[in-house]
Amino acid sequence: MTLNKKKKNNSGQPRMVRQVNLQTVTRQMRRMELFSKIDLARELGISTTTMTKLFAQLEDTKLIERSPVEDTSFGRPKILYQLSPTLQVAAIVIDLQDTIICFSDLQGTIKPENQVKFPTGNNVDDLFSTIEREFKKLKQKLEAPCNVVGVCLPGLIEKETGQCMLNPNLHWLEGMRPAAHISRTLGIPAFVMHEETALSRAQLRTPDASSNYITMDFSAGVGMSVVVNGEHLSGGSGYAGEIGHIIMQPGGRPCGCGNRGCLETLASDRAFYNELQMTPEESLEALATRNPRATKIAGHVLEWQATGIAAAINIFNPDRVFVYSQLADAYPYYIEDMRLAVEKRTISLMYENCRIRTTHEGKQTGALLLTIDHLISTATGNID
Ligand SMILES: [Zn+2]
CATH class of the missing domain: 3.30.420.40 (ATPase, nucleotide binding domain)
Known part of the structure; x- marks a missing residue:
């Protein structure tokens, strides 16, 4: 996820590529309870020589260990490994x-x-x-x-x-x-x-994982993380993704960043609670039970969330948008309403190629x- 674009390893191959490979390998290890070098190499299209070197490093540092179980299904027993169960x-x-x-x-x-x-x-x-x-x-x-x-x-x-x-x-x-x-x-x-x-990293756990996706966080504030072709965009100083501090209403509500009218003051779960003047629990309960005032305010918040999501879709052309928001969970037919609101604000080709869903991987x-x-x-x- 955090990749260095400039440095290279000794082989002259960009470090990024090795890093992505390593993440792929370890992710696959986590998926499979027991794994052998050959099976993993075949599964991921990586040479057995590379895999053997990697296994040696991981075994030396006690991150993986030989399993007491052996695979004898094809005659000669195959050594199986597992991630360290105690670390x-x-x-x-x-x-x-x-x-x-x-x-x-x-x-x-x-x-x-x-x-x-x-x-x-x-x-x-x-x-x-x-x-x-x-x-x-x-x-x-x-x-x-x-x-x-x-x-x-x-x-x-x-x-x-x-x-x-x-x-x-x-x-x-x-x-x-x-x-x-x-x-x-x-x-x-x-x-x-x-x-x-x-x-953003948590979304790779979902069955809907993709290599071009955006995570929109509408919880305490509003944040965004963008992954393009499997690479997380961090920006020149590592500060990329602060969509929450784009000013939507000049002179609007004061924001923690010192400006006024930022998207964060309009589209976050906290903005919903503040406007409703209830605790988070009371607000979500009111919304889930279709209290008219809570429903009306949540509708406005959803429209602002849609504005943020649509901007992100138009700029980055993701094929997935993961929305992290408690309001989304309590809002009846959130995804349906969100899709309609986003569709009105995006270029239709980009909208059609993008799936919006809520996420609980936090x-x-x-x-x-x-x-x-x-x-x-x-x-x-x-x-x-
Ligand atoms: Zn702000």
Whole structure:
């Protein structure tokens, strides 16, 4: 997902290609419980020599291990491998309302007992001391060997340093380097990722996965992640995708970024709750039970969401758009209404070739998957 376009590996092959191959391999490993070098090489069209080298690296770093099971179906027994069943990764997802710490195996399986959630609050020292305390407690409870922690954040994050440069909804994190801080306090390597990249990564789990897709996040704010030909677009400074801060109504409602009338103030779940002046739970209940006022406000929010989606479709020509929004779940016939609204705003050829759907694969799943990707990349020397 995070690819470096400039650097090359020793073979002269763009690093990006190797990275994509590696992700394909590890994704396939996660799909198959047991796998052999030959079967995996054949399945993915990769040479057995390359696969043997990769297996050696992954076995050395204990990410995969030989399975006690052997495949003897064709005479000579075939050695089968499995992802390490004991190794765990952890992700810390810091969001506007809540922070979640979660552990998973190398399959990215989320279990309720492997996670803890607490309010993010509004004080940097309190947040990081709570993270430290809760992380240590959970790790001890799970007795989890954990080699890496992914830290998932909103806002603009400088890729090289991991520093929060601008955070419209959590200003007090600006100037911080959360991954470096967490790594120091926990004594475990940590790296930072953007929440929209995590959300986008999670969509590769869906049966509807594609190599040209857009993820639209309409939850606390409005964010977007774009994947074109399998490559995540990060932009020159890594800040691409901030569609939520395009001004739609000059002089409109104040936005956390300092401007007024941004798409985020009109199209997010939070905009819906604020306008309705109810809690998220009350708002969603009112919408699901077709309260007239909630329905009317949600209709306006949907129209703004459609404007954002249509702009993205016209610019990037994706074949899938994944919508992440609680309003979408509570809104009766959301997809039908959304399609009509988007159709009015797009070039029809692009609209016809694009499927819009809602998604429940969230930031937490994506953060864990990106952390697993990072662990495997690091182990095989493919650090981006
Ligand atoms: Zn804004």
